[in-house]
Amino acid sequence: MNTAENGIRAEVEKSVRAAEKLNPQLNAFLTIERDYALKRAAEIEKVSENLPLVGLPIAVKDNICTQFSQTSCGSRILGDYNPPYDATAVERLEKAGAIIVGKTNMDEFAMGSSNENSAFGAVRNPWDTERVPGGSSGGSAAAVAAGIVRVALGSETGGSVRQPASFCGIAGLKPTYGRISRFGLVAFGSSLDQIGIFGQTSRDIAPVLQTIAGRDSHDSTTADVPVPDYLSEIDSPIAGMRLGVPRELFGEGLDSEVREAVETAIENYRKLGAEIVDVQLPHAKYNIAVYYIIATAEASSNLARYDGVRYGFRAENAPELREMYRKTREEGFGAEVKRRIMLGTYVLSSGYYEAYYAKAQKVRTLLKQDFLNAFQICDAIITPTSPSTAFKIGEKSDDPLAMYLSDVYTASANLAGIPGISIPCGLSSENLPIGVQLLGTHWSENVLLRLANAYETEFPLSAKPIIYA
Amino acid sequence: MAITAEDIRKIAQLAHLEITDEEVAHYTPQMASIVEYVEQLNELNTELIEPATGGFTVEGETTNTRREDVPHQSLGQKAALAEAPDPAEGHFRVPKVL
Numbered sequence: 105m106n107t108a109e110n111g112i113r114a115e116v117e118k119s120v121r122a123a124e125k126l127n128p129q130l131n132a133f134l135t136i137e138r139d140y141a142l143k144r145a146a147e148i149e150k151v152s153e154n155l156p157l158v159g160l161p162i163a164v165k166d167n168i169c170t171q172f173s174q175t176s177c178g179s180r181i182l183g184d185y186n187p188p189y190d191a192t193a194v195e196r197l198e199k200a201g202a203i204i205v206g207k208t209n210m211d212e213f214a215m216g217s218s219n220e221n222s223a224f225g226a227v228r229n230p231w232d233t234e235r236v237p238g239g240s241s242g243g244s245a246a247a248v249a250a251g252i253v254r255v256a257l258g259s260e261t262g263g264s265v266r267q268p269a270s271f272c273g274i275a276g277l278k279p280t281y282g283r284i285s286r287f288g289l290v291a292f293g294s295s296l297d298q299i300g301i302f303g304q305t306s307r308d309i310a311p312v313l314q315t316i317a318g319r320d321s322h323d324s325t326t327a328d329v330p331v332p333d334y335l336s337e338i339d340s341p342i343a344g345m346r347l348g349v350p351r352e353l354f355g356e357g358l359d360s361e362v363r364e365a366v367e368t369a370i371e372n373y374r375k376l377g378a379e380i381v382d383v384q385l386p387h388a389k390y391n392i393a394v395y396y397i398i399a400t401a402e403a404s405s406n407l408a409r410y411d412g413v414r415y416g417f418r419a420e421n422a423p424e425l426r427e428m429y430r431k432t433r434e435e436g437f438g439a440e441v442k443r444r445i446m447l448g449t450y451v452l453s454s455g456y457y458e459a460y461y462a463k464a465q466k467v468r469t470l471l472k473q474d475f476l477n478a479f480q481i482c483d484a485i486i487t488p489t490s491p492s493t494a495f496k497i498g499e500k501s502d503d504p505l506a507m508y509l510s511d512v513y514t515a516s517a518n519l520a521g522i523p524g525i526s527i528p529c530g531l532s533s534e535n536l537p538i539g540v541q542l543l544g545t546h547w548s549e550n551v552l553l554r555l556a557n558a559y560e561t562e563f564p565l566s567a568k569p570i571i572y573a
Numbered sequence: 574m575a576i577t578a579e580d581i582r583k584i585a586q587l588a589h590l591e592i593t594d595e596e597v598a599h600y601t602p603q604m605a606s607i608v609e610y611v612e613q614l615n616e617l618n619t620e621l622i623e624p625a626t627g628g629f630t631v632e633g634e635t636t637n638t639r640r641e642d643v644p645h646q647s648l649g650q651k652a653a654l655a656e657a658p659d660p661a662e663g664h665f666r667v668p669k670v671l
Contacts (some may be wrong), residue, residue: 188652282633295629324638327630393611404588411589413665418658425670430591442590443600446581447607449588463614465624470617472625504603505610521629546630 112159116145119161122252122573132246136206155201163247163256166207169288178210178222181436182416191288193316200315208243217510221440230569235494238268245272248302251573256302261293263514265300266526270489270539273528275306281521282327285320293402296518306556310334332550342558343377348482350385359492365530365538366488383478387470395515397464404448472520479545489526489539525552528565576605
C-alpha cells in the first residue's frame, strides 16, 4: 500500500491520467480533481510523519460531501452543489494521507441497481461497455475495476456496494450499521445507509476501513465499539471456520452459471479447511418486499428537504411558494426518484401505514432474527451476491420490479444491520465476473476480510477487464 | 388493493410533485405491480412480533449518543447562504406564500 518509494506525486499523476484517459469510455467520474489531487500530493510528500494511507489515490462517490468539490448525488436537483463541510469519512481519509482524485458517478440519490438513473449519464462496465456496472455505486466500482484507483468509497442502502463489486469483478464491503460515520453522507434510508468500501482486493479495503471506522460525535448512529486491527488478522488461517449455506437462496431466479460458480466457491472454501454447514433463512424471500417499503418510506421523508429554498436547483416561473416546491421537485428529480418518493409517501399515508410500513417493520424483525439464529451455528453465511452477471444497458430500465430483484441477496444485510462483502469467484461464458457474498454477524468485518482474503489469495481472479489502466 | 390513477395524483400532491398526465399513465401500472408484490408480506402472521425500529445492534442502542457540550464555531451566515438559489439580505428568499 505504501507508494512513497515511487514518489507520491507520480502515483497520483498516474491515477489522474488514467481517469482522464478512460472516463470518456466509462463515465465513472463526475469530476476529476487533477489540480486538487496534485496539490495535496505535494503537501503529503512534505509530511515526515508516518501516515497509514500516505499518498493513496482514492475515488469518492458523489453523495459523500467534499468541501473542495461538488456533491451532486447524481441529481439535477443538487447539480454542482458545493457542500460547506467534509464528510467525516473524507476528513479521516485525508488526515491519514489519502488523496481524493475525483467524485464518482452514481444512480440519482443512490436509487438504482444499474447506474442508469444518473442525471449525468450511465456508467459503463469496464468488462463490457455495453453492460451496466451495477449500482448505485457504479462509478466507484468501475474506477477500481479499471485500475484507475485501488480503492474507492461507495454507499449502501440495499446492496449498492456489493452488487456493483460483483458485476465489476472486485471486492466490496458493506460494514455493520453504526461502524462508519455517515456525517456528510447524503441521506437516503437512514435506518439502512452505510458508507462502503471497494478494493481491488479485500487487503486494499482493510486499511481504509481501519481509518474511517469508529465512533463520531457528529453521527449519533455510530456505535462505541472497539475497531480491531484488520490487517494484523487478515492472514490468519481460516481452517475450522464454519460457513453457513442457506439452500433456499439457491433456487428459482438464480442464473445457472452464477449458481455453478458459487457452488465451486463453496467447495474451494472446503478445500481451505472451512466447515460447510446448512443454515435456514426462512424469511429471506420477503427481503425485497420489506426493503422497498422501508427504504422508500425513509427516502420520501429524507428527500422532502429538496425544495429549492436553501441549496441546489430552483425552478423558474413559479410565482407562488407551493408551486415553486412542486415545479422544482418535478424538474429536479428523475423518474426513479419520483417513483420511490411516491411509493414511500403511499406506504406512510393515512389508512395505509399499518398495512404496509408497520407490517414491513415487523417482518424486518423476523429477517434479523433469522440471521442471529444462523450465526449461532456458523461464522459467516455464503451466498451469491447477485442472481445474474452484469446485464445490458437498457435491459431492465423499463421494469422497476425486475431491477429491484437484482438486490435479492444483498438487501437483507442492510435490513439486519449486518456486514457483508462480495468478492469475485469466477467468470461467465461471456467473460463477465461473478461475485460471491459473505455475510457476518454484527461487527465481524474482521472475520469477513479474513475469509475474503484467504479466497483471493488461493483463488485469485487473474483476468483483467477490457478497459484497464 | 390496486393503485389507480387517482391514487397516483393524490400521492404526487402529498409529495409535492407536479406530475403530468403522461407520468400518471406511466407510473400507475408500475406502482400497482410493486404494491402487489410487497403485499406478499400479508402471508405472514406478525401479530406478536415487535417492529424493528432504529438501533439494530445492541452496542448501537447502548452507546451514549450525547456529545460534549462545548462551544464551537457554527457554520455562519455567509457559508449557510452560499448555495442558496435566491439569497437576499442575509435570508433565504422565496416566492410569495399567499
